[in-house]
Amino acid sequence: MSSKYKPIPHGTITLPQGFLAGATYAGIKTEGEHLLDLGILCSEVPCIAAGVFTTNKIKAAPVVLCQERLARKRAQAIVVNSGCANACTGEQGITDSAEMADLTARKLGISPQEVLVASTGVIGVPLPMESLRTGIEGILLSREGGHQLAEAMMTTDTFPKGIAVSVRLGGKEVTIGGAAKGAGMIYPDLATLLCFLTTDAAVDASFAQTALRKAVDDSFNMVAIDSDTSPNDMVLLLANGLAGNKPLEAGMAEAEIFQDALCEVCLYLAKCIAQDGEGATKLIEVKVEGALTLKDARVAARAIVSSPLVKAALHGGNPNWGRIIAALGRSGAEINQLKIDLYLKDICLLKAGCPVPFDKEEARDVLSNPEVAIRVCLNLGKESATAWGCDLSEEYVTINSAYVT
């Protein structure tokens, strides 16, 4: 988080005006897991809505439903469950997602078309609709429900991920809130699993979509836990306009301020996801500078942060820079081997492609921190990009060998 946008202490997705949330345990997740598993987020008034979805060609039923409904660029509520992804569930899955929306709409007294649906959890298992019917019925919505909603989204996450920031736009105080989940099956395009964003800003619908896409590209799409992409990934933005600002459109100075704040919120949540990667003990930041093109910088940073061998070396506190260079070399980015500089925090490991003697104890010290920064200078151009990920531990394997089918 830059100094410009201080997160509001304990800020959640219900901090922007007019948003309510609540959650319950409906019995979808099995015992021993985090207890809330079903939640509703809603606005007191209809919202402009935007969404970014998984690029996986296998799309879960809730993704199909949301993509359809977002053609209207409007929504007023989101219902979300964890413990069951409702993916690879055929026609029944689509029917079940639609019923989740219907039940929520009836409870809130709004049109089913105004309700978006998200699910996360095990693939290939039908939703336990009886539990959902009772569960949705029993949810209590309040202005304080944001934290509960973030908890209800969790699967293998070890902590709920929420934030809110405020900015002034043309004399009006505007707030953006966010909640996210995601700890495994995380790879850019899209890296999130689930993220919901709320704001009381008034925004033009097409600006909302482009602003969301840009924020996602620079944050969630630059996070990698493993190289798997979920069929359920989605980032949804609801903007209810209650702040009373002049509606934001592309080109307005206030729109740029809003865009920056939205990026910061997404970045904060994306880094939470990286930090909470399954089995992770360290947050890894890889910055690639001096690339010929932005695409080169992005693919290089992502390849390094995704490399199992780099991740395992960093887990062991092992400054094995050869693996970083090998991952860079296979990334597809344009490089000149004899121009590459490589830094671990401030320690130079490689200069113009040649190894630089370094203090291994100092390097091990740097690697023993919970946050590790790697910087690669390609010295070919002016583009740069940053990616985030985590180390690869034995625990990642243990978690994913045991996970229930």
Added chain:
Amino acid sequence: MSSKYKPIPHGTITLPQGFLAGATYAGIKTEGEHLLDLGILCSEVPCIAAGVFTTNKIKAAPVVLCQERLARKRAQAIVVNSGCANACTGEQGITDSAEMADLTARKLGISPQEVLVASTGVIGVPLPMESLRTGIEGILLSREGGHQLAEAMMTTDTFPKGIAVSVRLGGKEVTIGGAAKGAGMIYPDLATLLCFLTTDAAVDASFAQTALRKAVDDSFNMVAIDSDTSPNDMVLLLANGLAGNKPLEAGMAEAEIFQDALCEVCLYLAKCIAQDGEGATKLIEVKVEGALTLKDARVAARAIVSSPLVKAALHGGNPNWGRIIAALGRSGAEINQLKIDLYLKDICLLKAGCPVPFDKEEARDVLSNPEVAIRVCLNLGKESATAWGCDLSEEYVTINSAYVT
């Protein structure tokens, strides 16, 4: 190995006529690792030579040297060391690789241009040239040295990988031998780390190159241990013509027989590499059928066999088919979710995209075997491809956290 080409029991790279090999411990590998670390393979007479190399843009010095020398399409010997990759070692690395070739040429009484060089091991460390000078001097070459050579190539491999097969070509008995190493930093393009192939067949130089490329595409390039590609990968073929057959050229019936046998040798070695993946307890075979294009079939099979979540699930004996479908969906291959059939050995898990109830105990039984076969039918076209890999265990992480820089 198909029934057509039975491997010759204990067959090695020196089984084809006129090939000699030997190895020594030169002190390049550290204690506790396999003891041989330097070897020479040579033919009594000059050979037609072909090579396929890593696609990593970071190229180790021996790769640069071999690519240069293979412009002549001829070679008579290969010198190989393990324990040091001679990668990211700047100009000194090139000089050192050239000296390895010079020392070998002097020992054998041939031109340095006839010697190819291969290295595998830690990146970014210069070759210990004093040890290499003494080591090369002391190597004893013999017709029985093939097994020793395979041992000298090993790093984290747990067993040496060698094979030989014979076929009759126009009344002449022709033998192909192979030796390979590779257990980590293995991802298609090229998957091998190192593989040397020998044959006493007489072959045309351009046929040798195309035959080698085809064999590599269907074998080593379909193997994945992790998603990392080494800067040192190479597959080299030496053909000395001592079998006395009519030189093989593209289009000859005998050339096709030779091509098939070469593919079988590469496939056998590729499967050995998958089976011996770092920390692996299972060989995984993924066949994708009914794809629209061959490329689709290949990327789909590779994506599934490379997925950390699929690999971890199979390690735990967990029939989590949702992860297989998720990996397929992100592979880039053209799919129709509602046409996919999925089998674990003979157990149908998914039919036309819908889950099929199956006996979980039976599935767990299948998964407890050391070889696990997954079959995906896309039902869109006629192309198919098979990829091989291994499970992901805690041991993989342990090995790669601890590996010396």
